[in-house]
Amino acid sequence: MLTLLFDGIAYGMLLFVLAVGLAVTLGLMNFINLAHGAFAMAGGYVTVLLMNRLGVPFLVCLPIAFFATAAVGALLERTLYRPMYAKPHLDQVLFSIGLVFMAVTTVDYVVGSMQQNIRLPGWLQGRFAIEWVGIGKYRLFIIVVCGLLTVALQWVLSRTRFGSRLRASVDDPRVAGGLGLDVNRIFLLTFAVGSGLAGLGGALGAEVLGLDPTFPLKFMIYFLIVVSVGGTTTITGPLLAALLLGIADVAGKYYVPKLGAFIVYSLMIVILMLRPQGLFARASGK
Amino acid sequence: MSRPDVAASLRADARWRPWEIALFVVLALSWFFLPGQSLLLAEIAIVALFALSLDLILGYAGIVSLGHAAFFGFGAYGAALFAKHVMPDPLIGMAFAVAISAALGAATSVLILRGTDLTRLMVTLGVASILYELANKLEDLTGGADGLQGVVMAPLLGRFEFDIAGRTAYAYALVVLVVCTLIARRIVHSPFGISLQALRDNRLRATSIGLNVPARLVAVYTIAAAIAGAAGALLAQTTGFASLDVFDFHRSAEVLLILVIGGTGYLYGGIFGAIVFKLLHDLISAWTPQYWNFWLGLFLVVLVLVGRERLIRPHTWWRRGSGGALPAAAEGPGVPR
Numbered sequence: 001m002l003t004l005l006f007d008g009i010a011y012g013m014l015l016f017v018l019a020v021g022l023a024v025t026l027g028l029m030n031f032i033n034l035a036h037g038a039f040a041m042a043g044g045y046v047t048v049l050l051m052n053r054l055g056v057p058f059l060v061c062l063p064i065a066f067f068a069t070a071a072v073g074a075l076l077e078r079t080l081y082r083p084m085y086a087k088p089h090l091d092q093v094l095f096s097i098g099l100v101f102m103a104v105t106t107v108d109y110v111v112g113s114m115q116q117n118i119r120l121p122g123w124l125q126g127r128f129a130i131e132w133v134g135i136g137k138y139r140l141f142i143i144v145v146c147g148l149l150t151v152a153l154q155w156v157l158s159r160t161r162f163g164s165r166l167r168a169s170v171d172d173p174r175v176a177g178g179l180g181l182d183v184n185r186i187f188l189l190t191f192a193v194g195s196g197l198a199g200l201g202g203a204l205g206a207e208v209l210g211l212d213p214t215f216p217l218k219f220m221i222y223f224l225i226v227v228s229v230g231g232t233t234t235i236t237g238p239l240l241a242a243l244l245l246g247i248a249d250v251a252g253k254y255y256v257p258k259l260g261a262f263i264v265y266s267l268m269i270v271i272l273m274l275r276p277q278g279l280f281a282r283a284s285g286k
Numbered sequence: 287m288s289r290p291d292v293a294a295s296l297r298a299d300a301r302w303r304p305w306e307i308a309l310f311v312v313l314a315l316s317w318f319f320l321p322g323q324s325l326l327l328a329e330i331a332i333v334a335l336f337a338l339s340l341d342l343i344l345g346y347a348g349i350v351s352l353g354h355a356a357f358f359g360f361g362a363y364g365a366a367l368f369a370k371h372v373m374p375d376p377l378i379g380m381a382f383a384v385a386i387s388a389a390l391g392a393a394t395s396v397l398i399l400r401g402t403d404l405t406r407l408m409v410t411l412g413v414a415s416i417l418y419e420l421a422n423k424l425e426d427l428t429g430g431a432d433g434l435q436g437v438v439m440a441p442l443l444g445r446f447e448f449d450i451a452g453r454t455a456y457a458y459a460l461v462v463l464v465v466c467t468l469i470a471r472r473i474v475h476s477p478f479g480i481s482l483q484a485l486r487d488n489r490l491r492a493t494s495i496g497l498n499v500p501a502r503l504v505a506v507y508t509i510a511a512a513i514a515g516a517a518g519a520l521l522a523q524t525t526g527f528a529s530l531d532v533f534d535f536h537r538s539a540e541v542l543l544i545l546v547i548g549g550t551g552y553l554y555g556g557i558f559g560a561i562v563f564k565l566l567h568d569l570i571s572a573w574t575p576q577y578w579n580f581w582l583g584l585f586l587v588v589l590v591l592v593g594r595e596r597l598i599r600p601h602t603w604w605r606r607g608s609g610g611a612l613p614a615a616a617e618g619p620g621v622p623r
Contacts, residue, residue, distance in 0.1 A: 032404055083591065089403040090350050091590045094546060097539050098586025105580035217535060221411055228408045262419045265412045269397060272409055276401030 003135070004251055010139035012246025013146035014208065016239050018201035018219070019226040020153065021073075021194020027170050027232030029085045029187060034096040036198055036223055037216030038103035043069045043199025044206040044215065045107060048116045058121050062145075062203055069199025074192035081191070082184070100216045108213040116211045142204055149197070154235055166190060170232075225268045231278025241279060300475035309554065310464060317457055324452035330564045331459035332520045335466055337545045337556025339513035344542075345551035346474055347506045348486030349398055352407045352538050353414030354514060356394075359532035361387045361515025363421060363428060366437045366528040374440035376458070380519050387515020388508050395507035399500050411535070418533035433529030437522065448524065455524035462520055463557075466513050470553055473509065482506055483551075543586060 022036040043065040050056040050064065080099075084092050124138045157163040169176040169183045177183045202211070209219065222245065230241030245264060252263040271279055316327060336358055343349045365383040373379065397409045421428045428434055441447045446454045473479050485492035485499050493499050522528045531537070540563075548559025566585075571578050 026404065032407065080587070080591070087590070089407075090344070090542075090546075093350060093352065093407065094542065094586050095590040097542075098583040098590070101579045101583030102587070103583075105577045105583070109577055109580070221408075221415060224404075224408055224411070228404055258423055262416060262423075265416045265419070269409055269412045269416075272401065272405050272412075273397060276405045 004254055005247060006135055007139060008247030008250040009243060010136075010142045010246070011208065011250055012243035013143050013150070014201055014205045015222060015226055015246055016242035017146045017149055018198050018205065019223040019242060020235065020238055021191070021196075021198050022223050023227045023230065023232050023235070023238045024166075024170075024190050024194050026227055029173070031081070031085055032089055032092045032096065033081075034093060034220055034224075035099035035103065035216065036195075037218075037220050038100055039069050039073055039195040039198040040202030040205070040219070041103065041107065041211070041213075041215040042072060043196075043202035044211045045111060045116070045202075046199070047203035048118055048206060048211060049111070051118060052116075058118075058124075062200060065203035066196040066200040069202075070192040070196030073195025073198075074188060076195075077188050077191040100220070103216060104213045111213070113213055116206065118207045118211075120207060138207060142208070145204065146201075149200075150235075150239060157235055162186075162189075221265075225264070227278075229268060229271050229279050237278060296475075296480065306554070309557070313460060313464065313557075317453075317460060321451070321453065324456040326564065326568070328452050328456040328459045328524055330560045331456065331463045332517050332524070333541070333544060333564065334557040334560035335459070335463045335520065336514055336517035336541050337548065337559055338463075338467060338470060338553065339510045339517065340541050340545050341550055341553060341556055342470060342474070342506055342510040342513070344545065345553075345555065346479065346482045346486060347503060349503070349507070350403050350407060351398075351410040352535070352542070353410030353412070354510075354541055355533055355535070355537035356410070356414040356417050357387045357391060357511040357514035358518040358521075358537065358541075359414075359417060359421070359528075360390050361518030362522040362528045362532045363434065363518075364515065365519035366434050366522040366526075367427070369437050369439055369523065370434070374438055376439050376442050376523050379439075379523060380462070380516060383515050383519035383522075384512045387518070388512035390515075391508040391511020392504065394511075395504040398507060399503055411538075414533055414535070414538060418530060421530055421533055428528075431530060433527060433531075435527060437526045437528070439523050439526060448526075452524070459520050459524060462516055466516060467553065467557075470509075470513070474553060478502070478505070543582070546589065 018040050019036070021039070022033060025031050025033050025036070046065045046068050047058075047061040050061050051058060056064070080095075084095055087095075120138060124141055126137055128135055128137065157166065165176070165181050165186055168179070169181060169186050173183050202215070205211075209215075225245055226238050226242045229245070230238035232238075248267060249261070249264050252261075256263070317324075320327060336354075339357070340351065340354050343351060343354075361383040364386045365379045368379045368382045369376075372382075394409075394413050397413070398406050401409075422430055424430075439448055442454055442458055446457075448454050474482070481492070481497050481502060484495075485497060485502060489499060518532060521532065544559040544563045545555055546559070547562055548555030548557065567578065570581050574581075
């Protein structure tokens with residue numbers, strides 16, 4: 001029971017790191033980016049290829065996955081995404097679906113369509129027990145890493161100058177621009193960090209979530225659930241939503257495997273019916 | 287404008303254009319002159335019908351849906367199960383599929399009334415995913431991942447067998463397509479259709495001049511669901527098969543693309559889009575079957591970057607776009623290389 005809770009939390013933390021970039025994109029520029037999962041997949045594949053082909057150690061791969069994906073994110077933001085912000089949502093949806101399809105087939109073409117496996121270092125394998133709670137070492141590792149990231153993110157957002165600029169831009173881009181903030185630059189940076197986090201999440205999650213070319217499509221709905229249920233105005237909203245989703249999904253699949261993902265989807269629809277702005281969103285005039 | 291003027295201008299809008307009549311004539315003639323292509327053509331007609339139903343809610347009511355396949359699949363499974371367990375007659379099966387899809391549309395339409403575009407995307411996607419999961423897990427009823435096999439249809443009208451070359455199938459699909467298009471045409475030119483466009487363009491204003499926006503959205507969503515169900519039923523009946531694929535996200539995305547290629551908001555976009563899309567599909571698949579999706583994705587990206595409005599208006603291709611158009615526009619939209 002508690003093991004299940006533990007696994008759920010690990011899963012939820014992972015989802016949070018994967019989806020937090022999406023929350024910022026959506027909140028800041030009101031851009032529906034269905035291709036967010038493609039960045040996560042990129043991070044996952046960078047790690048897998050580096051480890052399996054070049055023998056780079058796992059811990060070195062993680063930062064590489066972050067920076068590589070962040071660089072790709074920055075490049076794409078500058079070239080392709082920026083003209084999309086002003087377009088209607090339908091265009092954004094079509095555009096990002098197009099990107100997903102391209103990413104999926106490209107990976108399929110380059111690497112192949114089979115499931116990729118990561119060989120974890122020995123000290124992360126296996127599980128130990130405290131009292132009766134079985135704890136997977138790797139799950140614990142995920143929780144620690146994601147927890148640190150969350151604290152760091154929260155600190156950056158609430159304590160630093162960049163954070164206050166970002167929050168100002170989220171609340172009202174036009175006024176923020178009028179006050180002399182370079183909203184475009186802030187957004188470029190944020191997009192890059194968000195993609196990087198997705199990449200890191202993909203690298204961390206390759207072992208837990210599985211990694212194959214259809215990854216962006218499979219998990220797209222999960223990321224979107226985190227964001228739409230959590231709301232885009234705070235960072236705690238998506239975090240709580242991700243934890244809720246992670247626990248609900250793990251528990252649901254364990255107790256009623258017949259229903260599968262059914263519970264998660266139904267829960268999402270009910271929540272969105274009751275709170276269209278998200279479960280934890282402040283009431284905002286936007 | 288005074289009242290008679292308004293009435294006259296609305297009536298002018300609803301007038302039959304020569305090209306519309308020509309289109310229907312061409313559709314009818316295609317059955318006689320392209321007998322070898324009936325299978326492909328039937329497929330096109332089904333997809334066109336599906337896109338038509340999406341156009342009603344997207345082009346006329348402005349609702350972005352990522353889960354329209356829910357109704358398509360519901361109709362497909364409904365028709366297949368009906369034929370297998372109740373009665374193999376296609377027309378009665380069609381009526382049954384349309385009825386249950388409409389009921390599903392009415393039931394889920396309350397979900398799209400609130401919230402933002404994102405909420406609607408999520409909810410429509412969620413409904414389609416739930417149905418996908420259901421069809422996957424209820425193996426006794428639907429055959430699960432193997433699909434529902436062994437559907438045998440009775441001859442159409444008790445006389446025309448569904449043949450292997452697809453002649454009957456195409457005629458059947460064509461008739462359903464034309465009938466639904468005519469119904470949809472009648473709907474969008476009615477006062478109800480006009481009010482839909484009003485609420486698409488400015489919902490607040492539509493509300494304040496006294497339109498009952500939720501009731502209208504429920505109505506159009508139900509109608510669109512019914513037509514999508516008809517398209518699904520056509521697919522299941524003409525192929526004698528229903529599989530999980532009908533609920534897949536791919537299908538929802540594909541129909542969106544088809545409609546966008548043909549252009550939204552004038553009813554015939556689905557037909558033109560389906561023709562272009564299927565021909566492209568056949569062409570590219572013959573050349574690189576596995577990676578067709580890549581070109582589809584590239585096409586989408588270029589299409590949006592260039593501006594999808596310009597695709598259906600060739601005379602604007604060589605003009606600078608009115609803002610938002612990228613230098614990429616110089617390549618000319620449309621043909622993915």
